[in-house]
Amino acid sequence: MLGRTLREVSAALKQGQITPTELCQKCLSLIKKTKFLNAYITVSEEMALKQAEESEKRYKKGQSLGDLDGIPIAVKDNFSTSGIETTCASNMLKGYVPPYNATVVQKLLDQGALLMGKTNLDEFAMGSGSTDGAFGPVKNPWSYSKQYREKRQQKPHDEKEDSNWLITGGSSGGSAAAVSAFTCFVALGSDTGGSTRNPAAHCGLVGLKPSYGLVSRHGLIPLVNSMDVPGILTRYVEDAAIVLGMLAGHDPRDSTTVQDPVKPFTLPILTDVSKLCIGIPKEYHLPELSNEVRALWSKAADLFESEGAKVIEVSLPHTSFSIVCYHILCTSEVASNMARFDGLEYGHRCDTDVSTEAMYAATRREGFNDVVRGRILSGNFFLLKENYENYFIKAQKVRRLIANDFVNVFNSGVDVLLTPTTLREAVPYLEFIKEDNSTRSAQDDIFTQAVNLAGLPAVSVPVALSNQGLPIGLQFIGRAFYDQQLLTIAKWFEKKVQFPVIQLQEFMDDYSSVLKNEKLTSVSLKQ
Amino acid sequence: MAAPMLRWGCLGRRRALALVDGRTRSRRGAPTGSASDRIREQSSVAQQPVHTAQEPRKGEHKWAAVVGLEIHAQISSNSKLFSGSQVRFAAPPNSLVSFFDASLPGTLPVLNRRCVEAAVMTGLALNCHINKKSLFDRKHYFYADLPAGYQITQQRLPIAVNGSLTYSVCLGKPRNQMVTRTARVKQIQLEQDSGKSLHDDLRSQTLVDLNRAGVGLLEVVLEPDMSCGDEAATAVRELQLILQALGTSQANMAEGQLRVDANISVHHPGEPLGIRTEVKNLNSFRFLAKAIDYEIERQINELESGGEILNETRSFDYKLGCTVPMRDKEGKQDYRFMPEPNLPPLRLYDDASSPPAGTASQQVVNIDRIRETLPELPGVTRERLVRQYGMLPEHSFTLLWYTCCGCNWSHGCVLTDLTVSQVSGALNADTRQSPCPTMLTQDP
Numbered sequence: 001m002l003g004r005t006l007r008e009v010s011a012a013l014k015q016g017q018i019t020p021t022e023l024c025q026k027c028l029s030l031i032k033k034t035k036f037l038n039a040y041i042t043v044s045e046e047m048a049l050k051q052a053e054e055s056e057k058r059y060k061k062g063q064s065l066g067d068l069d070g071i072p073i074a075v076k077d078n079f080s081t082s083g084i085e086t087t088c089a090s091n092m093l094k095g096y097v098p099p100y101n102a103t104v105v106q107k108l109l110d111q112g113a114l115l116m117g118k119t120n121l122d123e124f125a126m127g128s129g130s131t132d133g134a135f136g137p138v139k140n141p142w143s144y145s146k147q148y149r150e151k152r153q154q155k156p157h158d159e160k161e162d163s164n165w166l167i168t169g170g171s172s173g174g175s176a177a178a179v180s181a182f183t184c185f186v187a188l189g190s191d192t193g194g195s196t197r198n199p200a201a202h203c204g205l206v207g208l209k210p211s212y213g214l215v216s217r218h219g220l221i222p223l224v225n226s227m228d229v230p231g232i233l234t235r236y237v238e239d240a241a242i243v244l245g246m247l248a249g250h251d252p253r254d255s256t257t258v259q260d261p262v263k264p265f266t267l268p269i270l271t272d273v274s275k276l277c278i279g280i281p282k283e284y285h286l287p288e289l290s291n292e293v294r295a296l297w298s299k300a301a302d303l304f305e306s307e308g309a310k311v312i313e314v315s316l317p318h319t320s321f322s323i324v325c326y327h328i329l330c331t332s333e334v335a336s337n338m339a340r341f342d343g344l345e346y347g348h349r350c351d352t353d354v355s356t357e358a359m360y361a362a363t364r365r366e367g368f369n370d371v372v373r374g375r376i377l378s379g380n381f382f383l384l385k386e387n388y389e390n391y392f393i394k395a396q397k398v399r400r401l402i403a404n405d406f407v408n409v410f411n412s413g414v415d416v417l418l419t420p421t422t423l424r425e426a427v428p429y430l431e432f433i434k435e436d437n438s439t440r441s442a443q444d445d446i447f448t449q450a451v452n453l454a455g456l457p458a459v460s461v462p463v464a465l466s467n468q469g470l471p472i473g474l475q476f477i478g479r480a481f482y483d484q485q486l487l488t489i490a491k492w493f494e495k496k497v498q499f500p501v502i503q504l505q506e507f508m509d510d511y512s513s514v515l516k517n518e519k520l521t522s523v524s525l526k527q
Numbered sequence: 528m529a530a531p532m533l534r535w536g537c538l539g540r541r542r543a544l545a546l547v548d549g550r551t552r553s554r555r556g557a558p559t560g561s562a563s564d565r566i567r568e569q570s571s572v573a574q575q576p577v578h579t580a581q582e583p584r585k586g587e588h589k590w591a592a593v594v595g596l597e598i599h600a601q602i603s604s605n606s607k608l609f610s611g612s613q614v615r616f617a618a619p620p621n622s623l624v625s626f627f628d629a630s631l632p633g634t635l636p637v638l639n640r641r642c643v644e645a646a647v648m649t650g651l652a653l654n655c656h657i658n659k660k661s662l663f664d665r666k667h668y669f670y671a672d673l674p675a676g677y678q679i680t681q682q683r684l685p686i687a688v689n690g691s692l693t694y695s696v697c698l699g700k701p702r703n704q705m706v707t708r709t710a711r712v713k714q715i716q717l718e719q720d721s722g723k724s725l726h727d728d729l730r731s732q733t734l735v736d737l738n739r740a741g742v743g744l745l746e747v748v749l750e751p752d753m754s755c756g757d758e759a760a761t762a763v764r765e766l767q768l769i770l771q772a773l774g775t776s777q778a779n780m781a782e783g784q785l786r787v788d789a790n791i792s793v794h795h796p797g798e799p800l801g802i803r804t805e806v807k808n809l810n811s812f813r814f815l816a817k818a819i820d821y822e823i824e825r826q827i828n829e830l831e832s833g834g835e836i837l838n839e840t841r842s843f844d845y846k847l848g849c850t851v852p853m854r855d856k857e858g859k860q861d862y863r864f865m866p867e868p869n870l871p872p873l874r875l876y877d878d879a880s881s882p883p884a885g886t887a888s889q890q891v892v893n894i895d896r897i898r899e900t901l902p903e904l905p906g907v908t909r910e911r912l913v914r915q916y917g918m919l920p921e922h923s924f925t926l927l928w929y930t931c932c933g934c935n936w937s938h939g940c941v942l943t944d945l946t947v948s949q950v951s952g953a954l955n956a957d958t959r960q961s962p963c964p965t966m967l968t969q970d971p
Binding site for chain 1: 626629630631632633634635636637638665667669671675676677691697733735861863864865869870871885886887890963
């Protein structure tokens with residue numbers, strides 16, 4: 001049951017094949033069993049069970065709220081959740097319990113979803129590995145998969161080999177691990193430079209970054225206000241579309257959401273791609289790209305072509321500037337956004353009471369890790385009067401050029417762009433930490449961050465396993481506010497590639513019952 | 528450092544100490560004779576009354592003073608500039624604080640329409656050009672009463688620019704000549720007010736009340752077109768009357784709804800402007816003119832004795848009657864201005880420019896519609912009183928100045944024709960009295 005699509009589970013719930021409480025308990029039990037993954041910072045067991053009870057009542061009356069009623073979900077710990085600790089994986093917010101729900105969280109709760117807990121991340125969403133949080137790193141469930149271990153000729157139950165576990169990617173690694181390990185069906189992440197798409201690719205999931213302005217950021221603790229969006233992690237493209245349909249739309253509390261009414265996100269079944277034009281940006285052919293990813297990318301392009309689509313090479317000439325541009329604008333906004341963490345109104349406050357200034361300094365030194373402090377210092381440097389013109393303004397201009405690159409390409413008749421999501425598959429943690437956070441971020445975000453600079457929608461779809469048995473994903477980038485078209489194409493592609501399900505049953509007893517070939521012939525699905 | 532600085536800064540005390548210093552200086556090897564001569568000269572000069580720009584100092588080069596003002600007026604609105612919490616004076620501490628005001632992470636600003644209208648009205652009343660597109664910025668500094676660590680203001684492109692404020696000063700010996708002056712309005716910008724901090728030195732703690740944090744302010748920037756405390760105070764008074772007539776601010780100084788910062792410098796006529804100091808938080812008319820005149824005098828004395836003016840921020844010590852440097856503001860602050868990313872550009876429309884199709888009406892502010900609703904401004908009221916009732920111009924000023932706030936003269940609700948004539952007559956008859964508000968020229 002836990003490996004099914006939202007529609008299938010929803011149908012099963014409606015038909016009484018399983019109850020919300022049973023579903024909830026299965027997921028809670030799995031969370032306990034997979035605690036070593038460190039995917040969750042907070043598990044809201046009591047709340048989830050209570051929500052399950054209410055959902056059950058609704059189903060009994062035949063009054064389910066929709067496809068998400070009674071469905072376990074998880075939320076990245078940088079979304080404000082009322083009454084549930086929200087830490088952003090930082091000492092600064094340990095013990096901080098917000099008094100309000102983020103708009104997207106509220107929307108999901110209003111649909112009857114069961115909140116299993118808050119997931120782990122890089123501190124304040126700064127990082128591409130989910131390794132630099134105050135609660136420790138997140139482990140990629142694929143480290144324990146049959147597919148991976150077979151290739152490494154490891155015995156499945158060999159605990160000693162755990163030292164070489166793989167990263168999930170980041171910064172929404174906890175959310176990715178939570179979905180990948182079947183502890184929930186949907187998880188919210190955030191995406192500022194690729195933080196939803198990157199872990200999705202490494203964990204074999206669908207990672208959707210909606211268009212900027214489509215989904216409310218109210219309650220999402222910001223990293224870069226002009227680039228952040230709530231991200232959606234699921235196992236299937238259809239599921240991501242369902243959730244997007246529930247979340248998209250104007251929020252009066254977020255002045256950057258568009259006012260236009262939002263079209264529903266039911267995805268048509270695409271059968272004919274002959275009218276599509278797929279763009280392959282030539283600047284994304286980087287020497288650092290692993291051979292396997294390169295080969296898969298090529299294969300995907302060939303697939304579209306063989307099915308009748310037009311596949312052309314396009315140019316995004318300012319691609320090489322996107323890293324520095326992103327770095328300047330990101331650190332500047334970070335420096336500004338982090339200014340509120342002074343220990344006065346909420347969060348961590350140090351013990352010093354010599355003076356207010358001393359209190360600020362000690363609180364912020366104790367509360368933030370090196371990554372955050374480094375970015376604050378850089379950002380403040382760029383915002384100094386004497387530097388503002390040369391750095392910040394320049395970066396804004398470059399940002400406009402990068403955004404225009406995409407506009408020009410889409411105006412020339414291209415429907416979507418097809419690119420890799422990451423340079424290679426997930427690496428072991430011990431290898432990842434050999435380089436520092438900013439080096440890794442600069443490397444790993446290369447395919448994803450330009451999309452945030454331009455505010456476009458993008459989705460990472462899992463394609464195939466590498467020679468090591470690890471997932472590789474590819475990215476589709478769409479025109480602004482053409483999220484539905486983007487997902488329609490992604491869904492077609494997903495069906496074609498038939499990405500395999502993660503096999504964890506030999507490692508965990510529980511999984512065998514989860515992934516037995518359950519026959520759902522009795523479940524009727526409405527299309 | 529504060530205590531010794533205080534003594535040196537104060538004009539009165541300085542006179543006494545200057546003599547001591549003269550002797551000290553000569554002992555330290557400063558040119559003898561000349562130093563003490565200068566000191567004696569200073570003390571004799573110091574006996575003279577505070578002068579205005581019209582009266583050059585004896586035996587010295589002429590000095591001209593320029594005064595610019597930054598006036599913060601709290602917008603009269605039900606809720607704050609970017610959040611829905613109420614605006615109310617003297618409420619229990621921290622009882623009017625929304626999540627956004629407390630800077631809880633994840634909260635976002637939402638612009639209050641009434642505040643925008645208030646800014647447009649004020650801009651129109653001050654003959655400003657209203658920018659159809661204006662932008663919001665973050666101004667960063669750390670202070671206990673600024674929860675977010677930055678203030679949202681309009682630094683790059685404010686809502687209104689290039690206006691004028693006309694006021695009249697009383698000149699001459701019996702001070703009955705009304706002379707019109709104009710101060711250029713550089714700009715009007717919307718910005719957030721900060722909270723209040725109360726320093727409890729006894730317990731070494733600061734108490735922070737965020738009720739005021741986020742209340743909408745109109746900052747009106749006047750170019751350095753004024754030349755003395757009197758002119759500045761009169762200009763502020765006129766602005767206060769205008770704001771009250773418009774209803775955009777109650778502008779009650781006692782309740783902190785109108786606060787003035789003055790930028791003051793002195794120079795020799797014909798030479799470039801001198802280094803300016805900023806005197807902050809002048810919160811009563813009584814001390815506004817006094818503080819400015821003191822600062823002008825202090826700068827002149829400083830320069831004449833070979834010193835230099837630091838580009839610093841000072842505050843006015845009411846008890847001692849002098850300006851003192853503000854300890855917290857040593858050195859120039861870099862506010863690291865950055866565009867506010869959570870607020871798109873503010874777009875206003877008029878009859879000639881319509882909003883995009885499908886824009887909700889609550890999102891549209893039409894400048895021409897607002898212009899139509901402007902009430903009668905004080906200047907027009909005074910002219911009407913003079914025209915209709917034959918009142919002396921200076922009496923029309925007195926009448927408007929001394930009436931209570933918010934009194935709507937255009938409806939003549941307070942006085943009937945008969946009463947106005949009686950008042951006029953009474954004022955006309957009593958020519959020995961100065962018709963100008965004496966509160967501006969009161970002795971300290």
